[in-house]
Amino acid sequence: MTTILAIGATGQVGRVVVDEALQRGLEVRAVTRNAAGARRSLADGAEILEAAATDAHSLRSLLQDVDAVVLTHGTDNDGRGGATFYDVVRAVIGALGDGATHISLMTTMNASHSSRNTGYEFVEWKRRAERLVRASGHPYTIVRPGWFGYQGPGDRQIDLRQGDLVTGQPGVDRRHIAQVLLEGALNPSGARRTVEVFSKAGAPVTDFEALFAATRADEAGALDGVLDTHNVPLTQEPQRVQDDLARLRK
Numbered sequence: 001m002t003t004i005l006a007i008g009a010t011g012q013v014g015r016v017v018v019d020e021a022l023q024r025g026l027e028v029r030a031v032t033r034n035a036a037g038a039r040r041s042l043a044d045g046a047e048i049l050e051a052a053a054t055d056a057h058s059l060r061s062l063l064q065d066v067d068a069v070v071l072t073h074g075t076d077n078d079g080r081g082g083a084t085f086y087d088v089v090r091a092v093i094g095a096l097g098d099g100a101t102h103i104s105l106m107t108t109m110n111a112s113h114s115s116r117n118t119g120y121e122f123v124e125w126k127r128r129a130e131r132l133v134r135a136s137g138h139p140y141t142i143v144r145p146g147w148f149g150y151q152g153p154g155d156r157q158i159d160l161r162q163g164d165l166v167t168g169q170p171g172v173d174r175r176h177i178a179q180v181l182l183e184g185a186l187n188p189s190g191a192r193r194t195v196e197v198f199s200k201a202g203a204p205v206t207d208f209e210a211l212f213a214a215t216r217a218d219e220a221g222a223l224d225g226v227l228d229t230h231n232v233p234l235t236q237e238p239q240r241v242q243d244d245l246a247r248l249r250k
Helices: 014-023 036-041 056-062 085-096 123-137 174-186 208-213 240-248
Strands: 003-007 027-032 047-050 068-071 100-105 139-146 159-161 193-200
Touching: 003 014, 014 027, 014 123, 027 056, 036 047, 056 085, 068 085, 068 174, 068 240, 085 100, 085 123, 085 240, 100 123, 100 174, 123 139, 123 240, 139 174, 159 174, 159 208, 174 193, 174 208
Parallel strands: 003 027, 003 068, 027 047, 068 100, 100 139, 139 193
Antiparallel strands: 159 193
């Protein structure tokens, strides 16, 4: 049986990830800072594990025999103290070490852009976390969702795009985000993909291998998405990010 570790499991998308994973017959471990609260909000069948997601040592034992890690945690406070999005991803990669565990990471639209263009500093830390995942050597699927819940009533089909070029308020069903995160780990063509996900009119996707196969894989060894065009030079990243990436790329 495939086992996933969900970090951010009690969030808007994380709860749906747990539900979708259980529907697929997967074994689910959900990491939380508050086990009692998680039991009230998550579907029955998930194993609840209480741990600090930024502590690589604590995470190491939880990752034993895990096939995929799904990260849907989120914060807009990155770079301003406290536990950050980047630090969670860094800790997970450190805890995993070498191996073939798949990483499915939810970030955001415009993650490849500088905050000088977006106005949101937290987006910079999403990009930096993406770069860590690409440099880690693990198979991965990076998912940049549209606006949660802004989809139309007939938008039942997943719409994958690449290049980080979408502007405005394109909507996405949370269930579609969860499905892409999970199926990216379950299907061979989901590996080494960076995709934006939206919802559009049409029949629900049933062949996820074909869905991912219609996209392009990131270049081996690259730090950025294959079709991204607004890439920030590595020399403009904070020194600690450059150091983290250098260690991973040795």
